[in-house]
Amino acid sequence: MVYWSVGMAHLLLIDDDAAADGVLKALTQRGHEVRWARSMADGLKQFRADRADVVLVDTDLPDGSGHDVLIQVRLEDPTTMVVMTSARGTIEEAVDAMKQGASDFVRKPLDLADLELRLSRALSSRRLATELEYLKSRQAKGAAISGLVGQCPEMRKVFGTVIRLGQKTTRRAGPTVLILGETGTGKGVMARALHYNSQRRDGPFVEVNCASIPETLMEAEVFGAERGAYTGSVASHIGYVETAEGGTLFLDEIGCLSLPMQAKLLTVLESRTFRRVGSSVERHADVQTVVATNMDLRAAVERGTFREDLLHRLEVIVLKMPPLRERGDDRMRLAEHVRDEICRDYGLPPRPFAPDVQQLVETYHWPGNVRELRNALEQILLLEDEHTIEARHFHLRGRAKKPTAPPMPVVAVQSDSQRMPRLGSENGIIDVDLPEEGLALQAVEDALIDRTLAACEGNVSRAARMLGVSRDQLRYRLAKRGA
Numbered sequence: 001m002v003y004w005s006v007g008m009a010h011l012l013l014i015d016d017d018a019a020a021d022g023v024l025k026a027l028t029q030r031g032h033e034v035r036w037a038r039s040m041a042d043g044l045k046q047f048r049a050d051r052a053d054v055v056l057v058d059t060d061l062p063d064g065s066g067h068d069v070l071i072q073v074r075l076e077d078p079t080t081m082v083v084m085t086s087a088r089g090t091i092e093e094a095v096d097a098m099k100q101g102a103s104d105f106v107r108k109p110l111d112l113a114d115l116e117l118r119l120s121r122a123l124s125s126r127r128l129a130t131e132l133e134y135l136k137s138r139q140a141k142g143a144a145i146s147g148l149v150g151q152c153p154e155m156r157k158v159f160g161t162v163i164r165l166g167q168k169t170t171r172r173a174g175p176t177v178l179i180l181g182e183t184g185t186g187k188g189v190m191a192r193a194l195h196y197n198s199q200r201r202d203g204p205f206v207e208v209n210c211a212s213i214p215e216t217l218m219e220a221e222v223f224g225a226e227r228g229a230y231t232g233s234v235a236s237h238i239g240y241v242e243t244a245e246g247g248t249l250f251l252d253e254i255g256c257l258s259l260p261m262q263a264k265l266l267t268v269l270e271s272r273t274f275r276r277v278g279s280s281v282e283r284h285a286d287v288q289t290v291v292a293t294n295m296d297l298r299a300a301v302e303r304g305t306f307r308e309d310l311l312h313r314l315e316v317i318v319l320k321m322p323p324l325r326e327r328g329d330d331r332m333r334l335a336e337h338v339r340d341e342i343c344r345d346y347g348l349p350p351r352p353f354a355p356d357v358q359q360l361v362e363t364y365h366w367p368g369n370v371r372e373l374r375n376a377l378e379q380i381l382l383l384e385d386e387h388t389i390e391a392r393h394f395h396l397r398g399r400a401k402k403p404t405a406p407p408m409p410v411v412a413v414q415s416d417s418q419r420m421p422r423l424g425s426e427n428g429i430i431d432v433d434l435p436e437e438g439l440a441l442q443a444v445e446d447a448l449i450d451r452t453l454a455a456c457e458g459n460v461s462r463a464a465r466m467l468g469v470s471r472d473q474l475r476y477r478l479a480k481r482g483a
Contacts, residue, residue, distance in 0.1 A: 009032050011056060053080065085106045086105070089108065103121075158320070184369035185324070195248040198248075208251050222261070223275065255295035256478065
């Protein structure tokens with residue numbers, strides 16, 4: 001039976017045995033490109049000139065050892081699979097080869113059917129390794145400090161802190177980092193920069209959006225669960241904390257965590273231990289924790305929706321991402337950088353900005369920050385055919401207006417019986433004192449949410465039921481507070 005299910009491969013055979021000629025012919029007949037070297041020196045020379053998918057090497061060569069070839073190939077290209085062959089084929093020899101990184105070990109004389117199966121497995125392993133490297137490089141894209149745009153004092157301060165942390169963060173220890181900023185300011189980009197500029201860069205970077213996971217599943221998703229721990233749990237599974245082992249766990253929208261989950265996170269940060277749902281076994285958490293939010297956590301502490309002790313623990317290192325409207329000349333630099341990046345990604349020819357674009361970029365208030373800028377430019381580059389990008393091509397909310405709204409006033413929701421905030425009355429009507437100058441609708445909503453949360457002692461689910469919205473809708477509104 002033939003197992004070549006992964007397509008034609010590029011193979012390098014390093015063996016001085018005369019029987020290797022028959023192996024070469026058999027593999028070539030199967031449609032593979034095979035090169036043959038009869039010595040270690042010639043084999044490494046051919047490998048460096050044209051990398052192979054799989055190297056098939058004998059342990060005994062006239063000018064060295066196949067183990068030396070294995071070590072050198074794995075150093076120069078970890079994605080290349082190495083299959084060792086040997087006439088002796090002892091268990092000790094096979095174990096040593098596997099420890100050094102060989103993907104398989106085959107005893108001579110070679111059985112072609114068995115060899116085909118083993119090479120097929122090696123090719124599958126290479127494909128997975130290559131895909132993993134690609135995904136890691138995509139994830140790390142733009143994380144180098146040299147590739148980030150920012151000359152304003154606020155961003156230079158952030159970059160300086162990231163560089164210092166990268167120099168001091170080790171594989172054994174890393175500080176907790178809190179990233180603050182409005183939505184779209186690049187908090188996720190900075191979290192990646194923290195990871196990929198530290199000694200933990202070779203470990204996983206695991207990003208979790210706390211606002212997107214239902215409260216009932218949050219603990220199991222973050223910490224893992226044992227089989228039967230809850231309805232529908234048919235098998236044990238690891239959580240995000242274990243997935244991030246040796247790397248970085250990035251918790252975005254941290255302000256959306258429930259109070260019980262905040263307590264469990266505090267335990268992880270303080271003792272570096274956790275338990276899976278349904279387990280009494282304590283596990284070690286070898287992760288650096290980075291969290292981000294656009295919420296005012298101090299205000300959340302006052303409302304009773306965020307633990308003060310957790311906030312103190314999170315404030316070891318704080319990075320404040322400035323909104324785009326406050327970044328001065330960076331705004332135009334970012335526009336040019338994002339434009340060029342989008343053109344490269346889509347394979348589009350470069351397109352210049354008209355003079356009026358700079359005025360637009362520097363006067364518009366960018367409520368969505370860098371994310372809004374990127375979305376606007378991507379839309380223009382894909383849908384507009386004109387060679388030059390002009391201001392009229394931008395379709396923006398509140399076009400070219402700077403923020404003019406005064407600070408939101410304190411809203412008093414009144415009833416006839418007492419001058420205190422009230423959630424409702426017997427007839428379902430809420431009275432609002434309306435000042436002559438009016439007030440922002442958002443202020444009324446914020447006051448109602450705050451009062452409801454206070455009445456529910458910070459329980460988001462109860463507050464959502466009282467307000468007649470889903471829990472996720474209320475969490476979304478809370479998450480937008482910083483926007």
